[in-house]
Amino acid sequence: MDRFRMIFQYFQSNSESVMNGICGLLALASVKMYTSFDFSCPCLPQYNVAYGLGIMFVPPIILFLCGLILNRQSLVMLEEWRRPAGRRKKDLAVIRYMCSSIMQRAMVAPVVWIIVTLLDGKCLICAFSGSVDPEKFVGFANVSTVQVQQLLAKVPCKDDELMKNNTSRKAVSRYLRCWSQALGWSILLILIIAAFLARWLRPCFNQATLLQARHWSNYIDIEQKIFEETCCEHSRLFAHKCILHFFESMRQEIKLHSFSLPREGEEAEGEEDLLRGITDQDQVNKLLKTWYYEKPPLDVSQAHQR
Amino acid sequence: MDKFRMIFQFFQSNQESFMNGICGIMALASTQMYSAFDFNCPCLPHYNLAYGLGILLVPPFILFLLGFVLNNNISMLAEEWRRPQGQRGKDPSVLRYMFCSMAQRAMIAPAVWLSVTLLDGKCITCAFCTSVPVETLGNASHPHLSQGEIQRVLARIPCKEIYNGQQLIANEVAVRYLRCISQALGWCFVLLMTTLAFLVRSLRPCFSQAAFLKSRYWSHYIDIERKLFDETCAEHAKSFAKVCIQQFFEGMSTDLVAARCHLSRKAPADAGEAAEKLLGITDQGTMNMALKSWHRCKPPLHLHPPALPTENGWAGEGQPPTHPSAPRREIAAYYSWV
Numbered sequence: 039m040d041r042f043r044m045i046f047q048y049f050q051s052n053s054e055s056v057m058n059g060i061c062g063l064l065a066l067a068s069v070k071m072y073t074s075f076d077f078s079c080p081c082l083p084q085y086n087v088a089y090g091l092g093i094m095f096v097p098p099i100i101l102f103l104c105g106l107i108l109n110r111q112s113l114v115m116l117e118e119w120r121r122p123a124g125r126r127k128k129d130l131a132v133i134r135y136m137c138s139s140i141m142q143r144a145m146v147a148p149v150v151w152i153i154v155t156l157l158d159g160k161c162l163i164c165a166f167s168g169s170v171d172p173e174k175f176v177g178f179a180n181v182s183t184v185q186v187q188q189l190l191a192k193v194p195c196k197d198d199e200l201m202k203n204n205t206s207r208k209a210v211s212r213y214l215r216c217w218s219q220a221l222g223w224s225i226l227l228i229l230i231i232a233a234f235l236a237r238w239l240r241p242c243f244n245q246a247t248l249l250q251a252r253h254w255s256n257y258i259d260i261e262q263k264i265f266e267e268t269c270c271e272h273s274r275l276f277a278h279k280c281i282l283h284f285f286e287s288m289r290q291e292i293k294l295h296s297f298s299l300p301r302e303g304e305e306a307e308g309e310e311d312l313l314r315g316i317t318d319q320d321q322v323n324k325l326l327k328t329w330y331y332e333k334p335p336l337d338v339s340q341a342h343q344r
Numbered sequence: 345m346d347k348f349r350m351i352f353q354f355f356q357s358n359q360e361s362f363m364n365g366i367c368g369i370m371a372l373a374s375t376q377m378y379s380a381f382d383f384n385c386p387c388l389p390h391y392n393l394a395y396g397l398g399i400l401l402v403p404p405f406i407l408f409l410l411g412f413v414l415n416n417n418i419s420m421l422a423e424e425w426r427r428p429q430g431q432r433g434k435d436p437s438v439l440r441y442m443f444c445s446m447a448q449r450a451m452i453a454p455a456v457w458l459s460v461t462l463l464d465g466k467c468i469t470c471a472f473c474t475s476v477p478v479e480t481l482g483n484a485s486h487p488h489l490s491q492g493e494i495q496r497v498l499a500r501i502p503c504k505e506i507y508n509g510q511q512l513i514a515n516e517v518a519v520r521y522l523r524c525i526s527q528a529l530g531w532c533f534v535l536l537m538t539t540l541a542f543l544v545r546s547l548r549p550c551f552s553q554a555a556f557l558k559s560r561y562w563s564h565y566i567d568i569e570r571k572l573f574d575e576t577c578a579e580h581a582k583s584f585a586k587v588c589i590q591q592f593f594e595g596m597s598t599d600l601v602a603a604r605c606h607l608s609r610k611a612p613a614d615a616g617e618a619a620e621k622l623l624g625i626t627d628q629g630t631m632n633m634a635l636k637s638w639h640r641c642k643p644p645l646h647l648h649p650p651a652l653p654t655e656n657g658w659a660g661e662g663q664p665p666t667h668p669s670a671p672r673r674e675i676a677a678y679y680s681w682v
Contacts, residue, residue, distance in 0.1 A: 076464070078523050078524065079524075085524055089527075097531065103539060104538060107542055107545055116549040117553060120549050269561055270564065273561060273564055274572070276565065277565060277572045281573055317646070317647035319645030329573065332428070332431055333430050333432040334431060334432065336432060
C-alpha cells in the first residue's frame with residue numbers, strides 16, 4: 039500500500055511538471071529546428087512571399103499540433119467531454135480549465151518559432167523585399183518597374199551575380215531586418231506583459247472556482263492513471279490464474295489417463311510443486327501443443343469449483 | 345511471486361515507453377543515416393530521376409519493414425491471428441488494434457526520412473532538374489540547342505563543377521528554385537502527417553472509446569499471458585532438468601552399488617550436506633563413468649516417481665506412457681470477455 043501511495047504521489051506532483059517538461063522540450067526543439075533548417079529564399083518575384091510566409095507560419099501550426107498530440111491531458115479532456123453523463127455529472131468549468139491549460143502549453147513552441155524567425159529576419163526579408171518602395175533606395179530608384187521587381191526579388195540572395203557588393207541591396211536588407219526585429223521584440227514584450235497580468239490578476243477573479251476546477255481536473259487525470267494501473271494488475275492476475283488452471287487441468291487429465299500409483303512421501307516438495315505433475319517429454323509436448331491449438335477459455339471462476 | 349509482479353509491472357508500464365524508445369531511436373538513426381549517406385547525383389538525363397526518386401522512396405520502405413522486424417509484438421500478433429479457435433474465441437478488433445499500433449510506430453522512421461530528404465532538397469534537385477522551366481527562369485531562345493542537348497545540359501545542374509549552361513539558365517537560380525519547391529513539399533508533408541496523427545488521436549475518444557478500452561485491455565492481456573506462460577515453462581524446465589539429473593546420478597550410484605555388491609552403507613549421521621551433494625559418487629572412476637554415460641546415453645525425458653524402486657539403475661521405462669491423444673472435455677467452453 040505504501041508503495042502505491044508513493045507512486046501516486048509521484049504522479050500527482052509530476053503530472054504538471056511532466057507536461058511543463060514536454061513544453062520546454064518542444065520549445066528547444068523548435069529553436070534547434072530553425073537553426074538546422076537551411077533557409078534558401080528562391081529570389082523569384084511571386085515565390086518569395088509564399089516561401090517567406092510559409093516558413094514563418096506552417097512550422098508553428100505543426101508545432102502546435104505536436105504540442106496537442108504529445109500532451110496526455112488532451113486525451114483525458116476529450117474523453118471527459120465526450121463521455122455519456124451516466125451517474126456522474128459533467129462539469130463544464132473543469133473541461134474549460136483543462137482546455138485552456140492545454141492550449142497555453144501548446145502555444146509556447148509556435149510562439150518561440152515565430153519570435154526566433156522575426157528576430158533572425160531572413161523570412162521577412164525574403165517575403166517583403168519585393169514590397170519595399172524602390173524610390174527610397176538609390177540603386178533601385180531609376181529602374182523600370184518590371185526590372186525593379188526582379189531586382190528587389192533578388193535582394194535576399196547575397197551571392198547572386200547581380201547583387202554582389204551592391205550597397206542598395208544591403209540597405210534594403212538592413213531596413214527589412216530592422217522592421218523584422220522591431221516586430222519580434224514588440225510581440226515578445228506584449229506576450230510577456232499579458233502573461234504577467236494574467237498571472238497577477240487571476241486571484242482577483244473567481245479564485246474559488248479556479249481551485250475547484252484545478253482540483254477536479256487533477257482528479258480526473260489521476261483516476262485515469264489508476265484505472266490503467268488497476269487494469270494492468272488485473273490482467274496480470276487473470277493471466278496467472280488462467281495459466282495455473284491450464285496446468286492443473288493438464289495434470290488432472292494425465293492422472294485420469296495414466297496408471298501410476300499414487301505417490302507418497304515425495305522428498306522434493308518444492309520441485310514437485312513447480313513440476314505440476316508434468317514429468318515426461320510427451321506430457322510436455324502435449325501441454326505445449328494444447329496451449330497452441332486449444333487455448334484455455336478466459337474464465338477463471340472454474341478454478342474454484344474443482 | 346513478488347519478484348514476478350515487479351518485473352511484470354515494469355514490463356507493462358514500460359512496454360509502451362520501451363516501444364516509443366525504439367521508435368525514437370529509429371527516427372534518430374534515419375536522420376543519422378541520411379547525413380552519413382554520400383549523395384552523388386549521376387547528372388545524366390534519365391538516371392537522375394531514377395536515382396533521386398530511388399533515394400527518396402526506397403530507404404523509407406526498408407525502414408518501415410525494419411520497424412516491424414524490431415517490434416517484438418509482431419510474432420504475438422501472428423500467433424494470435426493464426427491460432428486455431430479452440431476454446432477461446434478470436435476477437436478481430438483486438439487484432440486490428442495490435443496491427444494499427446504497430447503500423448503507427450513503424451511509420452515514424454520512414455516519415456522522418458522523407459521529411460529530412462525533402463527539407464534538405466538534394467533528392468528533388470537531382471530528380472527534377474531536367475524539368476526546370478527554362479522559359480521563365482532563363483534564356484530559352486539564346487543558344488540554338490536541340491531538345492536532347494538542353495536535357496543533357498539541365499541534367500548537370502546538381503553538379504556545379506561540370507555545369508556548362510550558364511547562358512541557358514544560371515545554376516544558382518535553378519538550384520534555388522528546385523530547393524524552394526522541395527522544401528515547400530517537405531513542410532506540406534510534415535503538416536499533413538501531423539494533422540493526420542492529431543485527427544487519429546483526437547477522434548478516437550469521440551467515437552469508439554469503449555471498444556478501444558476493450559481492445560487495449562485484451563491486447564495487453566495476450567502479451568502478459570504469453571510472457572507468463574514462457575516464464576512458467578522456463579521454471580518447469582528448470583525443475584524438470586534438476587530432477588532428471590538428480591535421478592540420473594542416483595541411478596548411477598544405485599547401479600554401481602548393485603554391480604559392486606557392496607552392502608549399502610548408511611551415510612554417517614554427521615556427514616552433513618556435502619555427502620548428500622556427492623550423490624553417491626565418491627571416486628574418480630565412478631565420476632568418469634558418470635560423465636561418459638551422460639554423453640553416450642542421456643536419460644530419457646521421463647521422471648519416475650522416487651518411491652518406486654526400479655530394478656535397473658538406468659532411468660528406464662518405469663511407467664507405461666500416458667496416452668496423450670484423448671480429447672479434453674471436462675470444462676465447458678465458456679469464455680468471459682471483460
